[in-house]
Amino acid sequence: MSKKQNNISLVWFKNDLRTNDNRSLLKAIANSHKVIGIYVFDPKQFDTNQFGFIKTDKFRAQFLIETVKELKANLESLNISLFIYFKNTAKAINNLNETFNFDAIFYQKEWTKEEANCITEVKTNLPLNINFIDTYDQFLFHPEDISYQFKDIPRVFTEFRKKCEKESSIRALKKIESVLPKANLVNNITSTPTIKDLGLEEFTTSTKTAFPFKGGENEALKRLENYFFETKKLGFYKKTRNGLIGTDYSSKFSAWLANGSISSKTIYWKIKEFEQNNFKNESTYWLVFELIWRDYFKYVSLKHGNKIFKIGGILNTDYGWETNKLKINKWINGQTKEPFVNANMLELKQTGWMSNRGRQNVASYFSKNLELDWRIGASYFESQLIDYDVHSNYGNWMYISGVGNDPRSRKFNVKLQSERYDTSGKFQRLWLQESLF
Ligand code: FAD
Numbered sequence: 001m002s003k004k005q006n007n008i009s010l011v012w013f014k015n016d017l018r019t020n021d022n023r024s025l026l027k028a029i030a031n032s033h034k035v036i037g038i039y040v041f042d043p044k045q046f047d048t049n050q051f052g053f054i055k056t057d058k059f060r061a062q063f064l065i066e067t068v069k070e071l072k073a074n075l076e077s078l079n080i081s082l083f084i085y086f087k088n089t090a091k092a093i094n095n096l097n098e099t100f101n102f103d104a105i106f107y108q109k110e111w112t113k114e115e116a117n118c119i120t121e122v123k124t125n126l127p128l129n130i131n132f133i134d135t136y137d138q139f140l141f142h143p144e145d146i147s148y149q150f151k152d153i154p155r156v157f158t159e160f161r162k163k164c165e166k167e168s169s170i171r172a173l174k175k176i177e178s179v180l181p182k183a184n185l186v187n188n189i190t191s192t193p194t195i196k197d198l199g200l201e202e203f204t205t206s207t208k209t210a211f212p213f214k215g216g217e218n219e220a221l222k223r224l225e226n227y228f229f230e231t232k233k234l235g236f237y238k239k240t241r242n243g244l245i246g247t248d249y250s251s252k253f254s255a256w257l258a259n260g261s262i263s264s265k266t267i268y269w270k271i272k273e274f275e276q277n278n279f280k281n282e283s284t285y286w287l288v289f290e291l292i293w294r295d296y297f298k299y300v301s302l303k304h305g306n307k308i309f310k311i312g313g314i315l316n317t318d319y320g321w322e323t324n325k326l327k328i329n330k331w332i333n334g335q336t337k338e339p340f341v342n343a344n345m346l347e348l349k350q351t352g353w354m355s356n357r358g359r360q361n362v363a364s365y366f367s368k369n370l371e372l373d374w375r376i377g378a379s380y381f382e383s384q385l386i387d388y389d390v391h392s393n394y395g396n397w398m399y400i401s402g403v404g405n406d407p408r409s410r411k412f413n414v415k416l417q418s419e420r421y422d423t424s425g426k427f428q429r430l431w432l433q434e435s436l437f
Contacts, residue, residue, distance in 0.1 A: 008034040008100055012093065012107040012122075013082070014115070016137055016260035017067045018217040019074045021173045023135045024106035029078075029176055034184055036100060037075050037082040039068050040089040042118070046198050051376045053383035058200045059352025060386050063215040067261050069192050070216030079180045081188040086197060090121040097126055104131040108138065108260070112390050113306050140264040140288075140295045141168050143302070153303040155405055160299070161292045170268050208430055209351040210245060211252045213386055220256035224267065227251055228274050237283040241290075242357045244427040250356065251287060254387035257294070264291050297395030300405060308394040311375060313403025321373035328376060331366055334431070340418030341365045343431035350431075352386035357421050360400060364412035367401035374401035 009032035011025050017039070019025060028035045041064075045056045056064070072082040085092040093105070105126075110116060123132060136143050143150075147167045154160050195202055205212055228234045233248045243249025256262045268288060275284050304314045312318055329335075332349070334342035344358035354362070359381075366377040378397035382388050398404025422428055 006034075007032050007103040008036070009104045009106060010093070010096065010100070010102045011035060011037045011080075012105055013037055013039045013071065014108055014110065014260075015258070016108040017071045018220075018261050018263065019071070019078060019176070020217065020221075021263040021266050022260075023137045023174070024108055024133070026174055026176060027133060027135065028104070028106040029178070029180060032104065034100075035080050035180060036096070036102075036186065037071075037080050038093060038096060039071065039082060039084050040092045041068075041084070041086040041193055041198065042089045043087070044114070044118075046200065049379055049383070051379045053379055054200070055383060056388075057352075057383045058195060058203055059384065060388055061198050061200050062195055062203075063213055063255060063352075063386050064259060065192050065195065066215030066219075067217075067259055068215075070218055071261075072192070074217060076185070078176065079182050079184045081184075081186050083188055084190045084192055086193045089118055090125040093122050094125045097130070102130055104133055106133045106135070109134040109136045111302060111305075113309065115390075137263070138260065139298060140170055140268055140291050142171055143299075145169065145171070146299075148299075150299065150302045153299045157293065157296050157405060160296055161289070164292065164295075170265055173263075173265060173269055206350045208347075210249075210347070210353055210355065211247050213252070213255050213353070215255070215259070215261065217256070217261040220253070220262035223252060223256070224262070224270055228270055232278065234271070234274055234287060235279060235281060235283050238286040239283065241286070242355075242421055244355050244357060244422060245430065254389070254392075258387045258389040258392075264294065267291065294389075294392060297391040300395050301391045308391075308398060309375070311373060311403075313374075313398040313401070314405070315403050317403050319371070319402065321367075322371050323373050323376065324370075327370050327372060331362070331370065331372070331377075332380060336365065336370075338365060338414045338418075339428050339432055340414050340422060343422075343428040346431040348381075348384050352384055354385075357417070359396065361412050361414050361417050363397055363400040364410075365414055367397075368411040369414075374398070374403065 009028040011028045016022055016024060046061070047055055049055050068084060072084065075082045083096055110119065141164045145168045147163055227248065231248065237251065240249040253262065253267060257264060268291060271284055271287055300314065301308050307314045311321065331345060334346040336342055341362050344354050344362050347358065348354045363377055366372050367374040374397050378394055381393055385393070395404060399406045402409040
C-alpha cells in the first residue's frame with residue numbers, strides 16, 4: 001500500500017490497547033497522512049448475558065478504563081488523538097467518519113461470534129469506499145508462520161507445541177519509525193467514562209488481593225521489568241507457578257495480555273533478553289511454554305468457531321448437565337462443601353482474580369462434582385475475571401469439563417489438591433471466616 005495524497009486513517013482499538021508492537025497502528029502510520037484512533041465502550045459489553053451475569057463487571061471495567069486512559073496519553077505523545085465513546089460501536093465509528101471521511105480503518109482481526117458480529121455491523125454502516133485492513137496481532141506464533149491450516153490444528157496441545165517450536169519462529173518486534181507531525185492532533189473533547197457511567201458499582205480494591213492490578217501499557221511494562229529484571233522472579237517461575245498467595249508466584253501478565261496492553265511477543269523477547277543477560281533455566285522456558293498454551297486456545301477457537309460456546313463443546317458430548325440455581329449460587333458465594341473451592345470463589349468475587357490452580361479446581365468442581373452446565377461457570381468467570389480472554393476462558397473450561405482438548409477428561413480431587421497446594425491452610429484462612437473452616 002502506498003501513501004496516498006492526504007489520506008486519513010482510523011485505528012480502531014479493541015483488544016490491542018498498546019502503542020508498542022501494534023501492527024495496526026504501525027501500518028496506519030506508515031500508510032497515511034493523518035491518523036485518528038478510536039476506542040468504544042459498547043453498552044453491549046456491559047449488558048446482562050443469557051445466564052444473568054453482567055458481561056463485563058466492575059473489576060475488568062475499572063482495569064479497562066485505566067488502560068484506555070493510558071492509551072490516550074501514549075497516543076498523544078505520538079501526536080495521535082484517541083476518540084473515546086460509550087455508545088454503540090457502529091454508530092460511534094459512523095459518526096466519526098462523518099467528520100473525517102476515512103480512507104481506511106485498521107484493526108486487530110477477531111473471529112469469535114460477538115466480536116465478528118460487531119465488525120460486520122461496523123462495515124455495514126460505512127460507505128463502501130473505505131478500506132478495511134485487519135491484522136492478526138494477538139499471537140506468539142503468527143498464523144502465517146505455523147505449519148498447520150486451522151482445520152488441522154491437533155487435538156493435543158503437546159503435538160501443536162512441539163511442531164511450532166521446531167518449525168516456526170517468533171517475529172521480531174517492530175518500532176514506529178517516524179512520528180506523525182504535531183498537526184496530526186485534532187480537537188478532541190472525548191474522555192473515558194467512569195465506572196458509574198458504565199452502570200457499575202464503585203469499589204476499592206481488597207487489601208487481600210493477590211495483586212493490585214492497574215491497567216495500562218506502562219503498567220504492563222513496569223510489571224515485566226519488576227518480575228524479570230528487578231526481582232529475577234522469572235528464574236523461579238516453574239517452582240512457584242502453582243502458588244495461591246502473593247504478587248510473585250506467577251507473572252500476573254494475563255490481565256494486560258487479555259486486553260492487549262502488552263503483546264505476547266514483547267514478553268517472549270524480554271525472556272530471551274533475560275536469558276542472555278542473566279541465566280536460562282527450566283523456569284525461563286516455562287513461561288514461554290504457558291504463552292504457547294495461550295496461543296493454542298486461540299487456534300482451537302479458530303478451528304472450531306462457535307462450538308466453543310456450545311454445551312457439547314468441540315467434542316459434541318452430552319453429559320446431561322444440570323442448571324440448579326441454588327447450587328450455582330452456593331458455588332458463586334463460596335458456600336459449597338469444599339473450603340478450598342469456597343476460598344477461591346470468594347477471592348474471585350472480592351478481587352476479580354483467581355490463581356490458575358484455583359481456576360482448575362473450582363471449574364472441575366462445578367462441572368464434574370456438581371455436574372452443572374459448564375457454560376454457566378464460564379460465563380460467571382467472563383463477568384468477574386479481570387483477565388477474561390474469550391479463547392483462554394472457554395478453551396480451559398471446555399478442557400476441564402470434558403468437552404474440549406483433554407483426552408484424559410480428569411476430575412480434580414479437591415481435598416487432595418488443597419492438601420498439596422495449601423498445605424498449611426493459609427490461603428483458606430485468608431478468605432474464609434475462621435468459623436466456617
Ligand atoms: P502465568 O502462570 O504467569 O502464565 C503466563 C501467561 O501464560 C498467562 O498470563 C497466560 O497468558 C498464559 N497462560 C498460562 N496458563 C494458561 C492456560 N491454562 N491457558 C491459557 N493461557 C495460559 N487465562 C486468561 O488469560 N483469561 C481467562 O479468561 C482465563 N480463564 C481460565 C479459566 C479456567 C477454568 C482456567 C483453568 C484457566 C483460565 N485461564 C485464563 C488460564 C490461566 O489460569 C491464567 O492465564 C493464569 O492463571 C493467569 O495468571 P498469570 O498471568 O500469573 O499466569
